[in-house]
Amino acid sequence: MEKNFLFVITLLIGFVRSQRIAFGSCNKHNVDTRVWNAIAARKPRAFIFGGDTVYGDEMSPTGFKGANLTRLKDIYGQQWEVQDFKQLVDEMNASAPVDLSGKPVFPLLGTIDDHEYGINDGDRTYPDKKKTKELFLDFFKVPKDSPRWNRPGVYDEVTLDFSTHDRSAKISIILLDLRYNRDPYSHPKGDFLGVDQWKWLDKTLKKSKADAHVFISSLQVLPEKRMPYIQLGEWWNRLPESRKRLLDLVERHNVKGPLLLSGDVHYAEISEASCGNKKMVEITSSGLTHSWGDFTFMTFLLTTYMTMMPQKYQTFKRLQRNFGELEFQWEDEPTVTARLFTDTGEMMTEKTWGLNSLTIANTISLFDKTRNDPVPSCSPIHGTLDDSRIQVGYICIVVSWGMALLFVARLWMKALRRLASVVLPQKAKLKSS
Numbered sequence: 013m014e015k016n017f018l019f020v021i022t023l024l025i026g027f028v029r030s031q032r033i034a035f036g037s038c039n040k041h042n043v044d045t046r047v048w049n050a051i052a053a054r055k056p057r058a059f060i061f062g063g064d065t066v067y068g069d070e071m072s073p074t075g076f077k078g079a080n081l082t083r084l085k086d087i088y089g090q091q092w093e094v095q096d097f098k099q100l101v102d103e104m105n106a107s108a109p110v111d112l113s114g115k116p117v118f119p120l121l122g123t124i125d126d127h128e129y130g131i132n133d134g135d136r137t138y139p140d141k142k143k144t145k146e147l148f149l150d151f152f153k154v155p156k157d158s159p160r161w162n163r164p165g166v167y168d169e170v171t172l173d174f175s176t177h178d179r180s181a182k183i184s185i186i187l188l189d190l191r192y193n194r195d196p197y198s199h200p201k202g203d204f205l206g207v208d209q210w211k212w213l214d215k216t217l218k219k220s221k222a223d224a225h226v227f228i229s230s231l232q233v234l235p236e237k238r239m240p241y242i243q244l245g246e247w248w249n250r251l252p253e254s255r256k257r258l259l260d261l262v263e264r265h266n267v268k269g270p271l272l273l274s275g276d277v278h279y280a281e282i283s284e285a286s287c288g289n290k291k292m293v294e295i296t297s298s299g300l301t302h303s304w305g306d307f308t309f310m311t312f313l314l315t316t317y318m319t320m321m322p323q324k325y326q327t328f329k330r331l332q333r334n335f336g337e338l339e340f341q342w343e344d345e346p347t348v349t350a351r352l353f354t355d356t357g358e359m360m361t362e363k364t365w366g367l368n369s370l371t372i373a374n375t376i377s378l379f380d381k382t383r384n385d386p387v388p389s390c391s392p393i394h395g396t397l398d399d400s401r402i403q404v405g406y407i408c409i410v411v412s413w414g415m416a417l418l419f420v421a422r423l424w425m426k427a428l429r430r431l432a433s434v435v436l437p438q439k440a441k442l443k444s445s
Contacts, residue, residue: 031109031174031183036335037062037125037230037275039300041091047300048096050357051335057109058117058172059100060185062275062297063125063230065151066091068144069132076132081143084130088151109172112182117170123187124148124166125230125276133246135194136206145192165189167209169216174342181342184222186213188229197250204254217265224269224340224348224367225262232274233258234283234294234325234392246276259292259390262372269367271295271338271348278303279314280334280352280360283325287372287390293365294325295350297336305331312416320408324392328352330360 034056036047051059068084069076092098104119111117126134130144138144145166154160160168167189174181193206205213217225227233232247233255248255262270272294281296304310311331318329333355341347349364372390 031172031181031340032056033058033060033172033183033185033226033338033340034335035060035062035228035273035338036297036300038064038278038298038302039091040067040302041087041094043301044355045094045096045301047333047335047355048094048100050353050355052096052100052103053357054337054353056104056119056337057107058104058119058121058185060226060228060273061120061122062228062273063123064127064275065122065124065148067127069127069130078138078140079128079130079144081140081147084128084144085147088147091151109174112171112173114173117172118153120152121170121185121187121228122152123228123230124189124191126191129191134191135196136192137196138191141192163212164206164208165192167205167212171220171222174340179342180223181340181346182222182224183340184220184225186216186225186227188213188227190230195251199251201253202251204248204251204258210257214261214265217261217267220265220267222268223342223346224271225267226338227262227270227272229272229274231276232281232283232294232296233272234285234292236324262292266371269346269348269370270372271350271370273297273336273338279305279329279331280336281326281330282328282350282352282361282363284327284393285325285390286393290369290372291365291393292372292390293350293370295336295338295352297334297352299333300335300355301333303331303333305333309416309420313413316412316416317409320412324394327393328361328363332360334360 032054034051034054036051036059039061066084066087068079068087070079070083071077101120108116108119124145126132128144128148129138130140131138134141146161148166149158149160158168160166166187168187170185170187172183172185174183188205189209190204193209194204195202203210229248235247236249248258261267270292272292274294274296275298277296278299279296280298283294283296285292299305304314314331318326323329330352334352335355337351337353339349339351341349346367347364348367348370349362351362352360354360
C-alpha cells in the first residue's frame with residue numbers, strides 16, 4: 013500500500029514539474045513520415061502545427077496555382093490516414109491536457125500558412141479563403157460551436173492548465189493567422205492581422221493570467237531581412253508596422269514568459285534579442301518531412317550564405333528536417349527548455365531560459381527608437397551591422413557561389429565529354445556499316 017502511494021506521488025510530482033509540447037511545420041502527407049515516430053517517442057502532451065499542415069496548392073510551369081478544394085479535402089483526409097501520425101494524436105488524446113474550465117483540450121493545435129490556405133504567399137485577396145478555412149478547422153476537429161468558425165481567420169487562444177492546488181502552471185497558446193487578413197506586400201503600410209484580430213489579440217493579452225505565453229506565427233518575427241537590400245521570402249518585417257505593433261503589445265501588456273514559435277523556412281533556427289538583462293526568443297522549426305538539407309547544393313548555398321552574411325538574431329541553425337519541443341519546469345524558478353530534433357529523433361540543440369528572464373515589460377521596443385524611457389532597449393543579440401560588413405558578406409557569397417557554379421559546370425562538361433566519347437564512335441560505326 014505504501015509503495016503504491018509513493019508511486020502515485022512520484023507520478024504527480026513529475027506531472028507538475030514538467031510538461032512537453034512538441035511543434036513543427038511544413039508537412040507533406042505522401043513523403044517520408046518517420047518524424048511522427050520520433051515525436052511520439054518524446055511523449056508530448058500536445059503537438060502544434062506552425063503552418064503548412066498539408067500542401068494543397070499545386071506547382072505549374074508558370075508557378076504555383078490555387079488549390080483545388082476537392083483535392084485539398086482529400087489531402088487532409090490522407091494525412092489522417094498516416095498511421096504514425098494518427099497514433100501520436102491518439103496517444104496524446106488519451107492524456108489530454110485541460111483548459112481553465114477543466115475541460116480536455118484536443119491535443120492537436122495549429123495555425124494556417126499559405127500552402128493549406130490555398131495559394132503560395134497568399135493574402136486577403138485569395139477568393140477561396142473562407143472555404144479553405146473551413147477545411148482547416150474540420151481537420152483540427154474544432155467544435156462547431158467554437159467562435160473560430162465565425163471569425164475572419166483561424167486565430168485562437170487556448171490555455172493549457174497544468175496547475176495544482178499550490179502551484180500555478182498555465183500555458184497560453186496564441187495561434188495567429190497571417191493569411192486571411194494580410195495586405196499585399198505592395199502596400200507600403202500594410203497589415204498582417206486585420207482590425208478584428210488585433211482587437212482580439214489586445215483583449216486576450218490584457219486579460220491573460222497565464223504563466224507562459226507561446227505565440228504561434230507561421231512566419232518569422234525577429235529576423236528583419238534575410239538578404240539586406242533584397243526582398244526575398246516572407247517574414248513579419250515585410251510589413252514592419254505590424255511587426256512593431258506585435259512586439260509593442262507583448263511589452264505593453266507585461267506578457268509573462270513570451271516565446272515565439274515560427275515555421276515556413278524549411279530549416280531549424282533559434283533567434284534572440286537582448287533587452288538589457290532580459291531576452292526575447294524565437295524558435296523556428298520548419299521541415300517536418302522535407303527541408304533544404306535534403307539537397308546537397310542548397311545545403312552548400314545556404315550554409316555559405318548564413319556563415320558569410322551576418323545573421324543579427326541567429327544563435328542556432330541547422331538545415332535538416334526537424335521538429336521542436338518545449339519543456340516547462342514549474343518547481344523553484346520556472347523555466348522553459350527548447351529542444352530541436354532531427355526527423356529521426358536525434359537532438360540538435362537544447363537551450364533553457366527562466367520564464368522571468370523572457371518577460372520584457374518596461375523595455376524600449378525593438379522598433380521604437382523615439383521613446384526616451386530610462387530603460388534598456390531591445391537589440392539583436394549580435395548587435396547592429398554597418399554597410400561595410402554587409403558588403404563584405406555579399407562579396408564573399410558571390411565569390412564562393414561563383415566558384416561552386418564553375419565547379420558544377422566543369423563536372424557537367426566532363427560528363428558530356430565522357431558521354432560523347434562513347435556515343436559518337438558508336439554512331440560512326442553504325443554509319444559506316
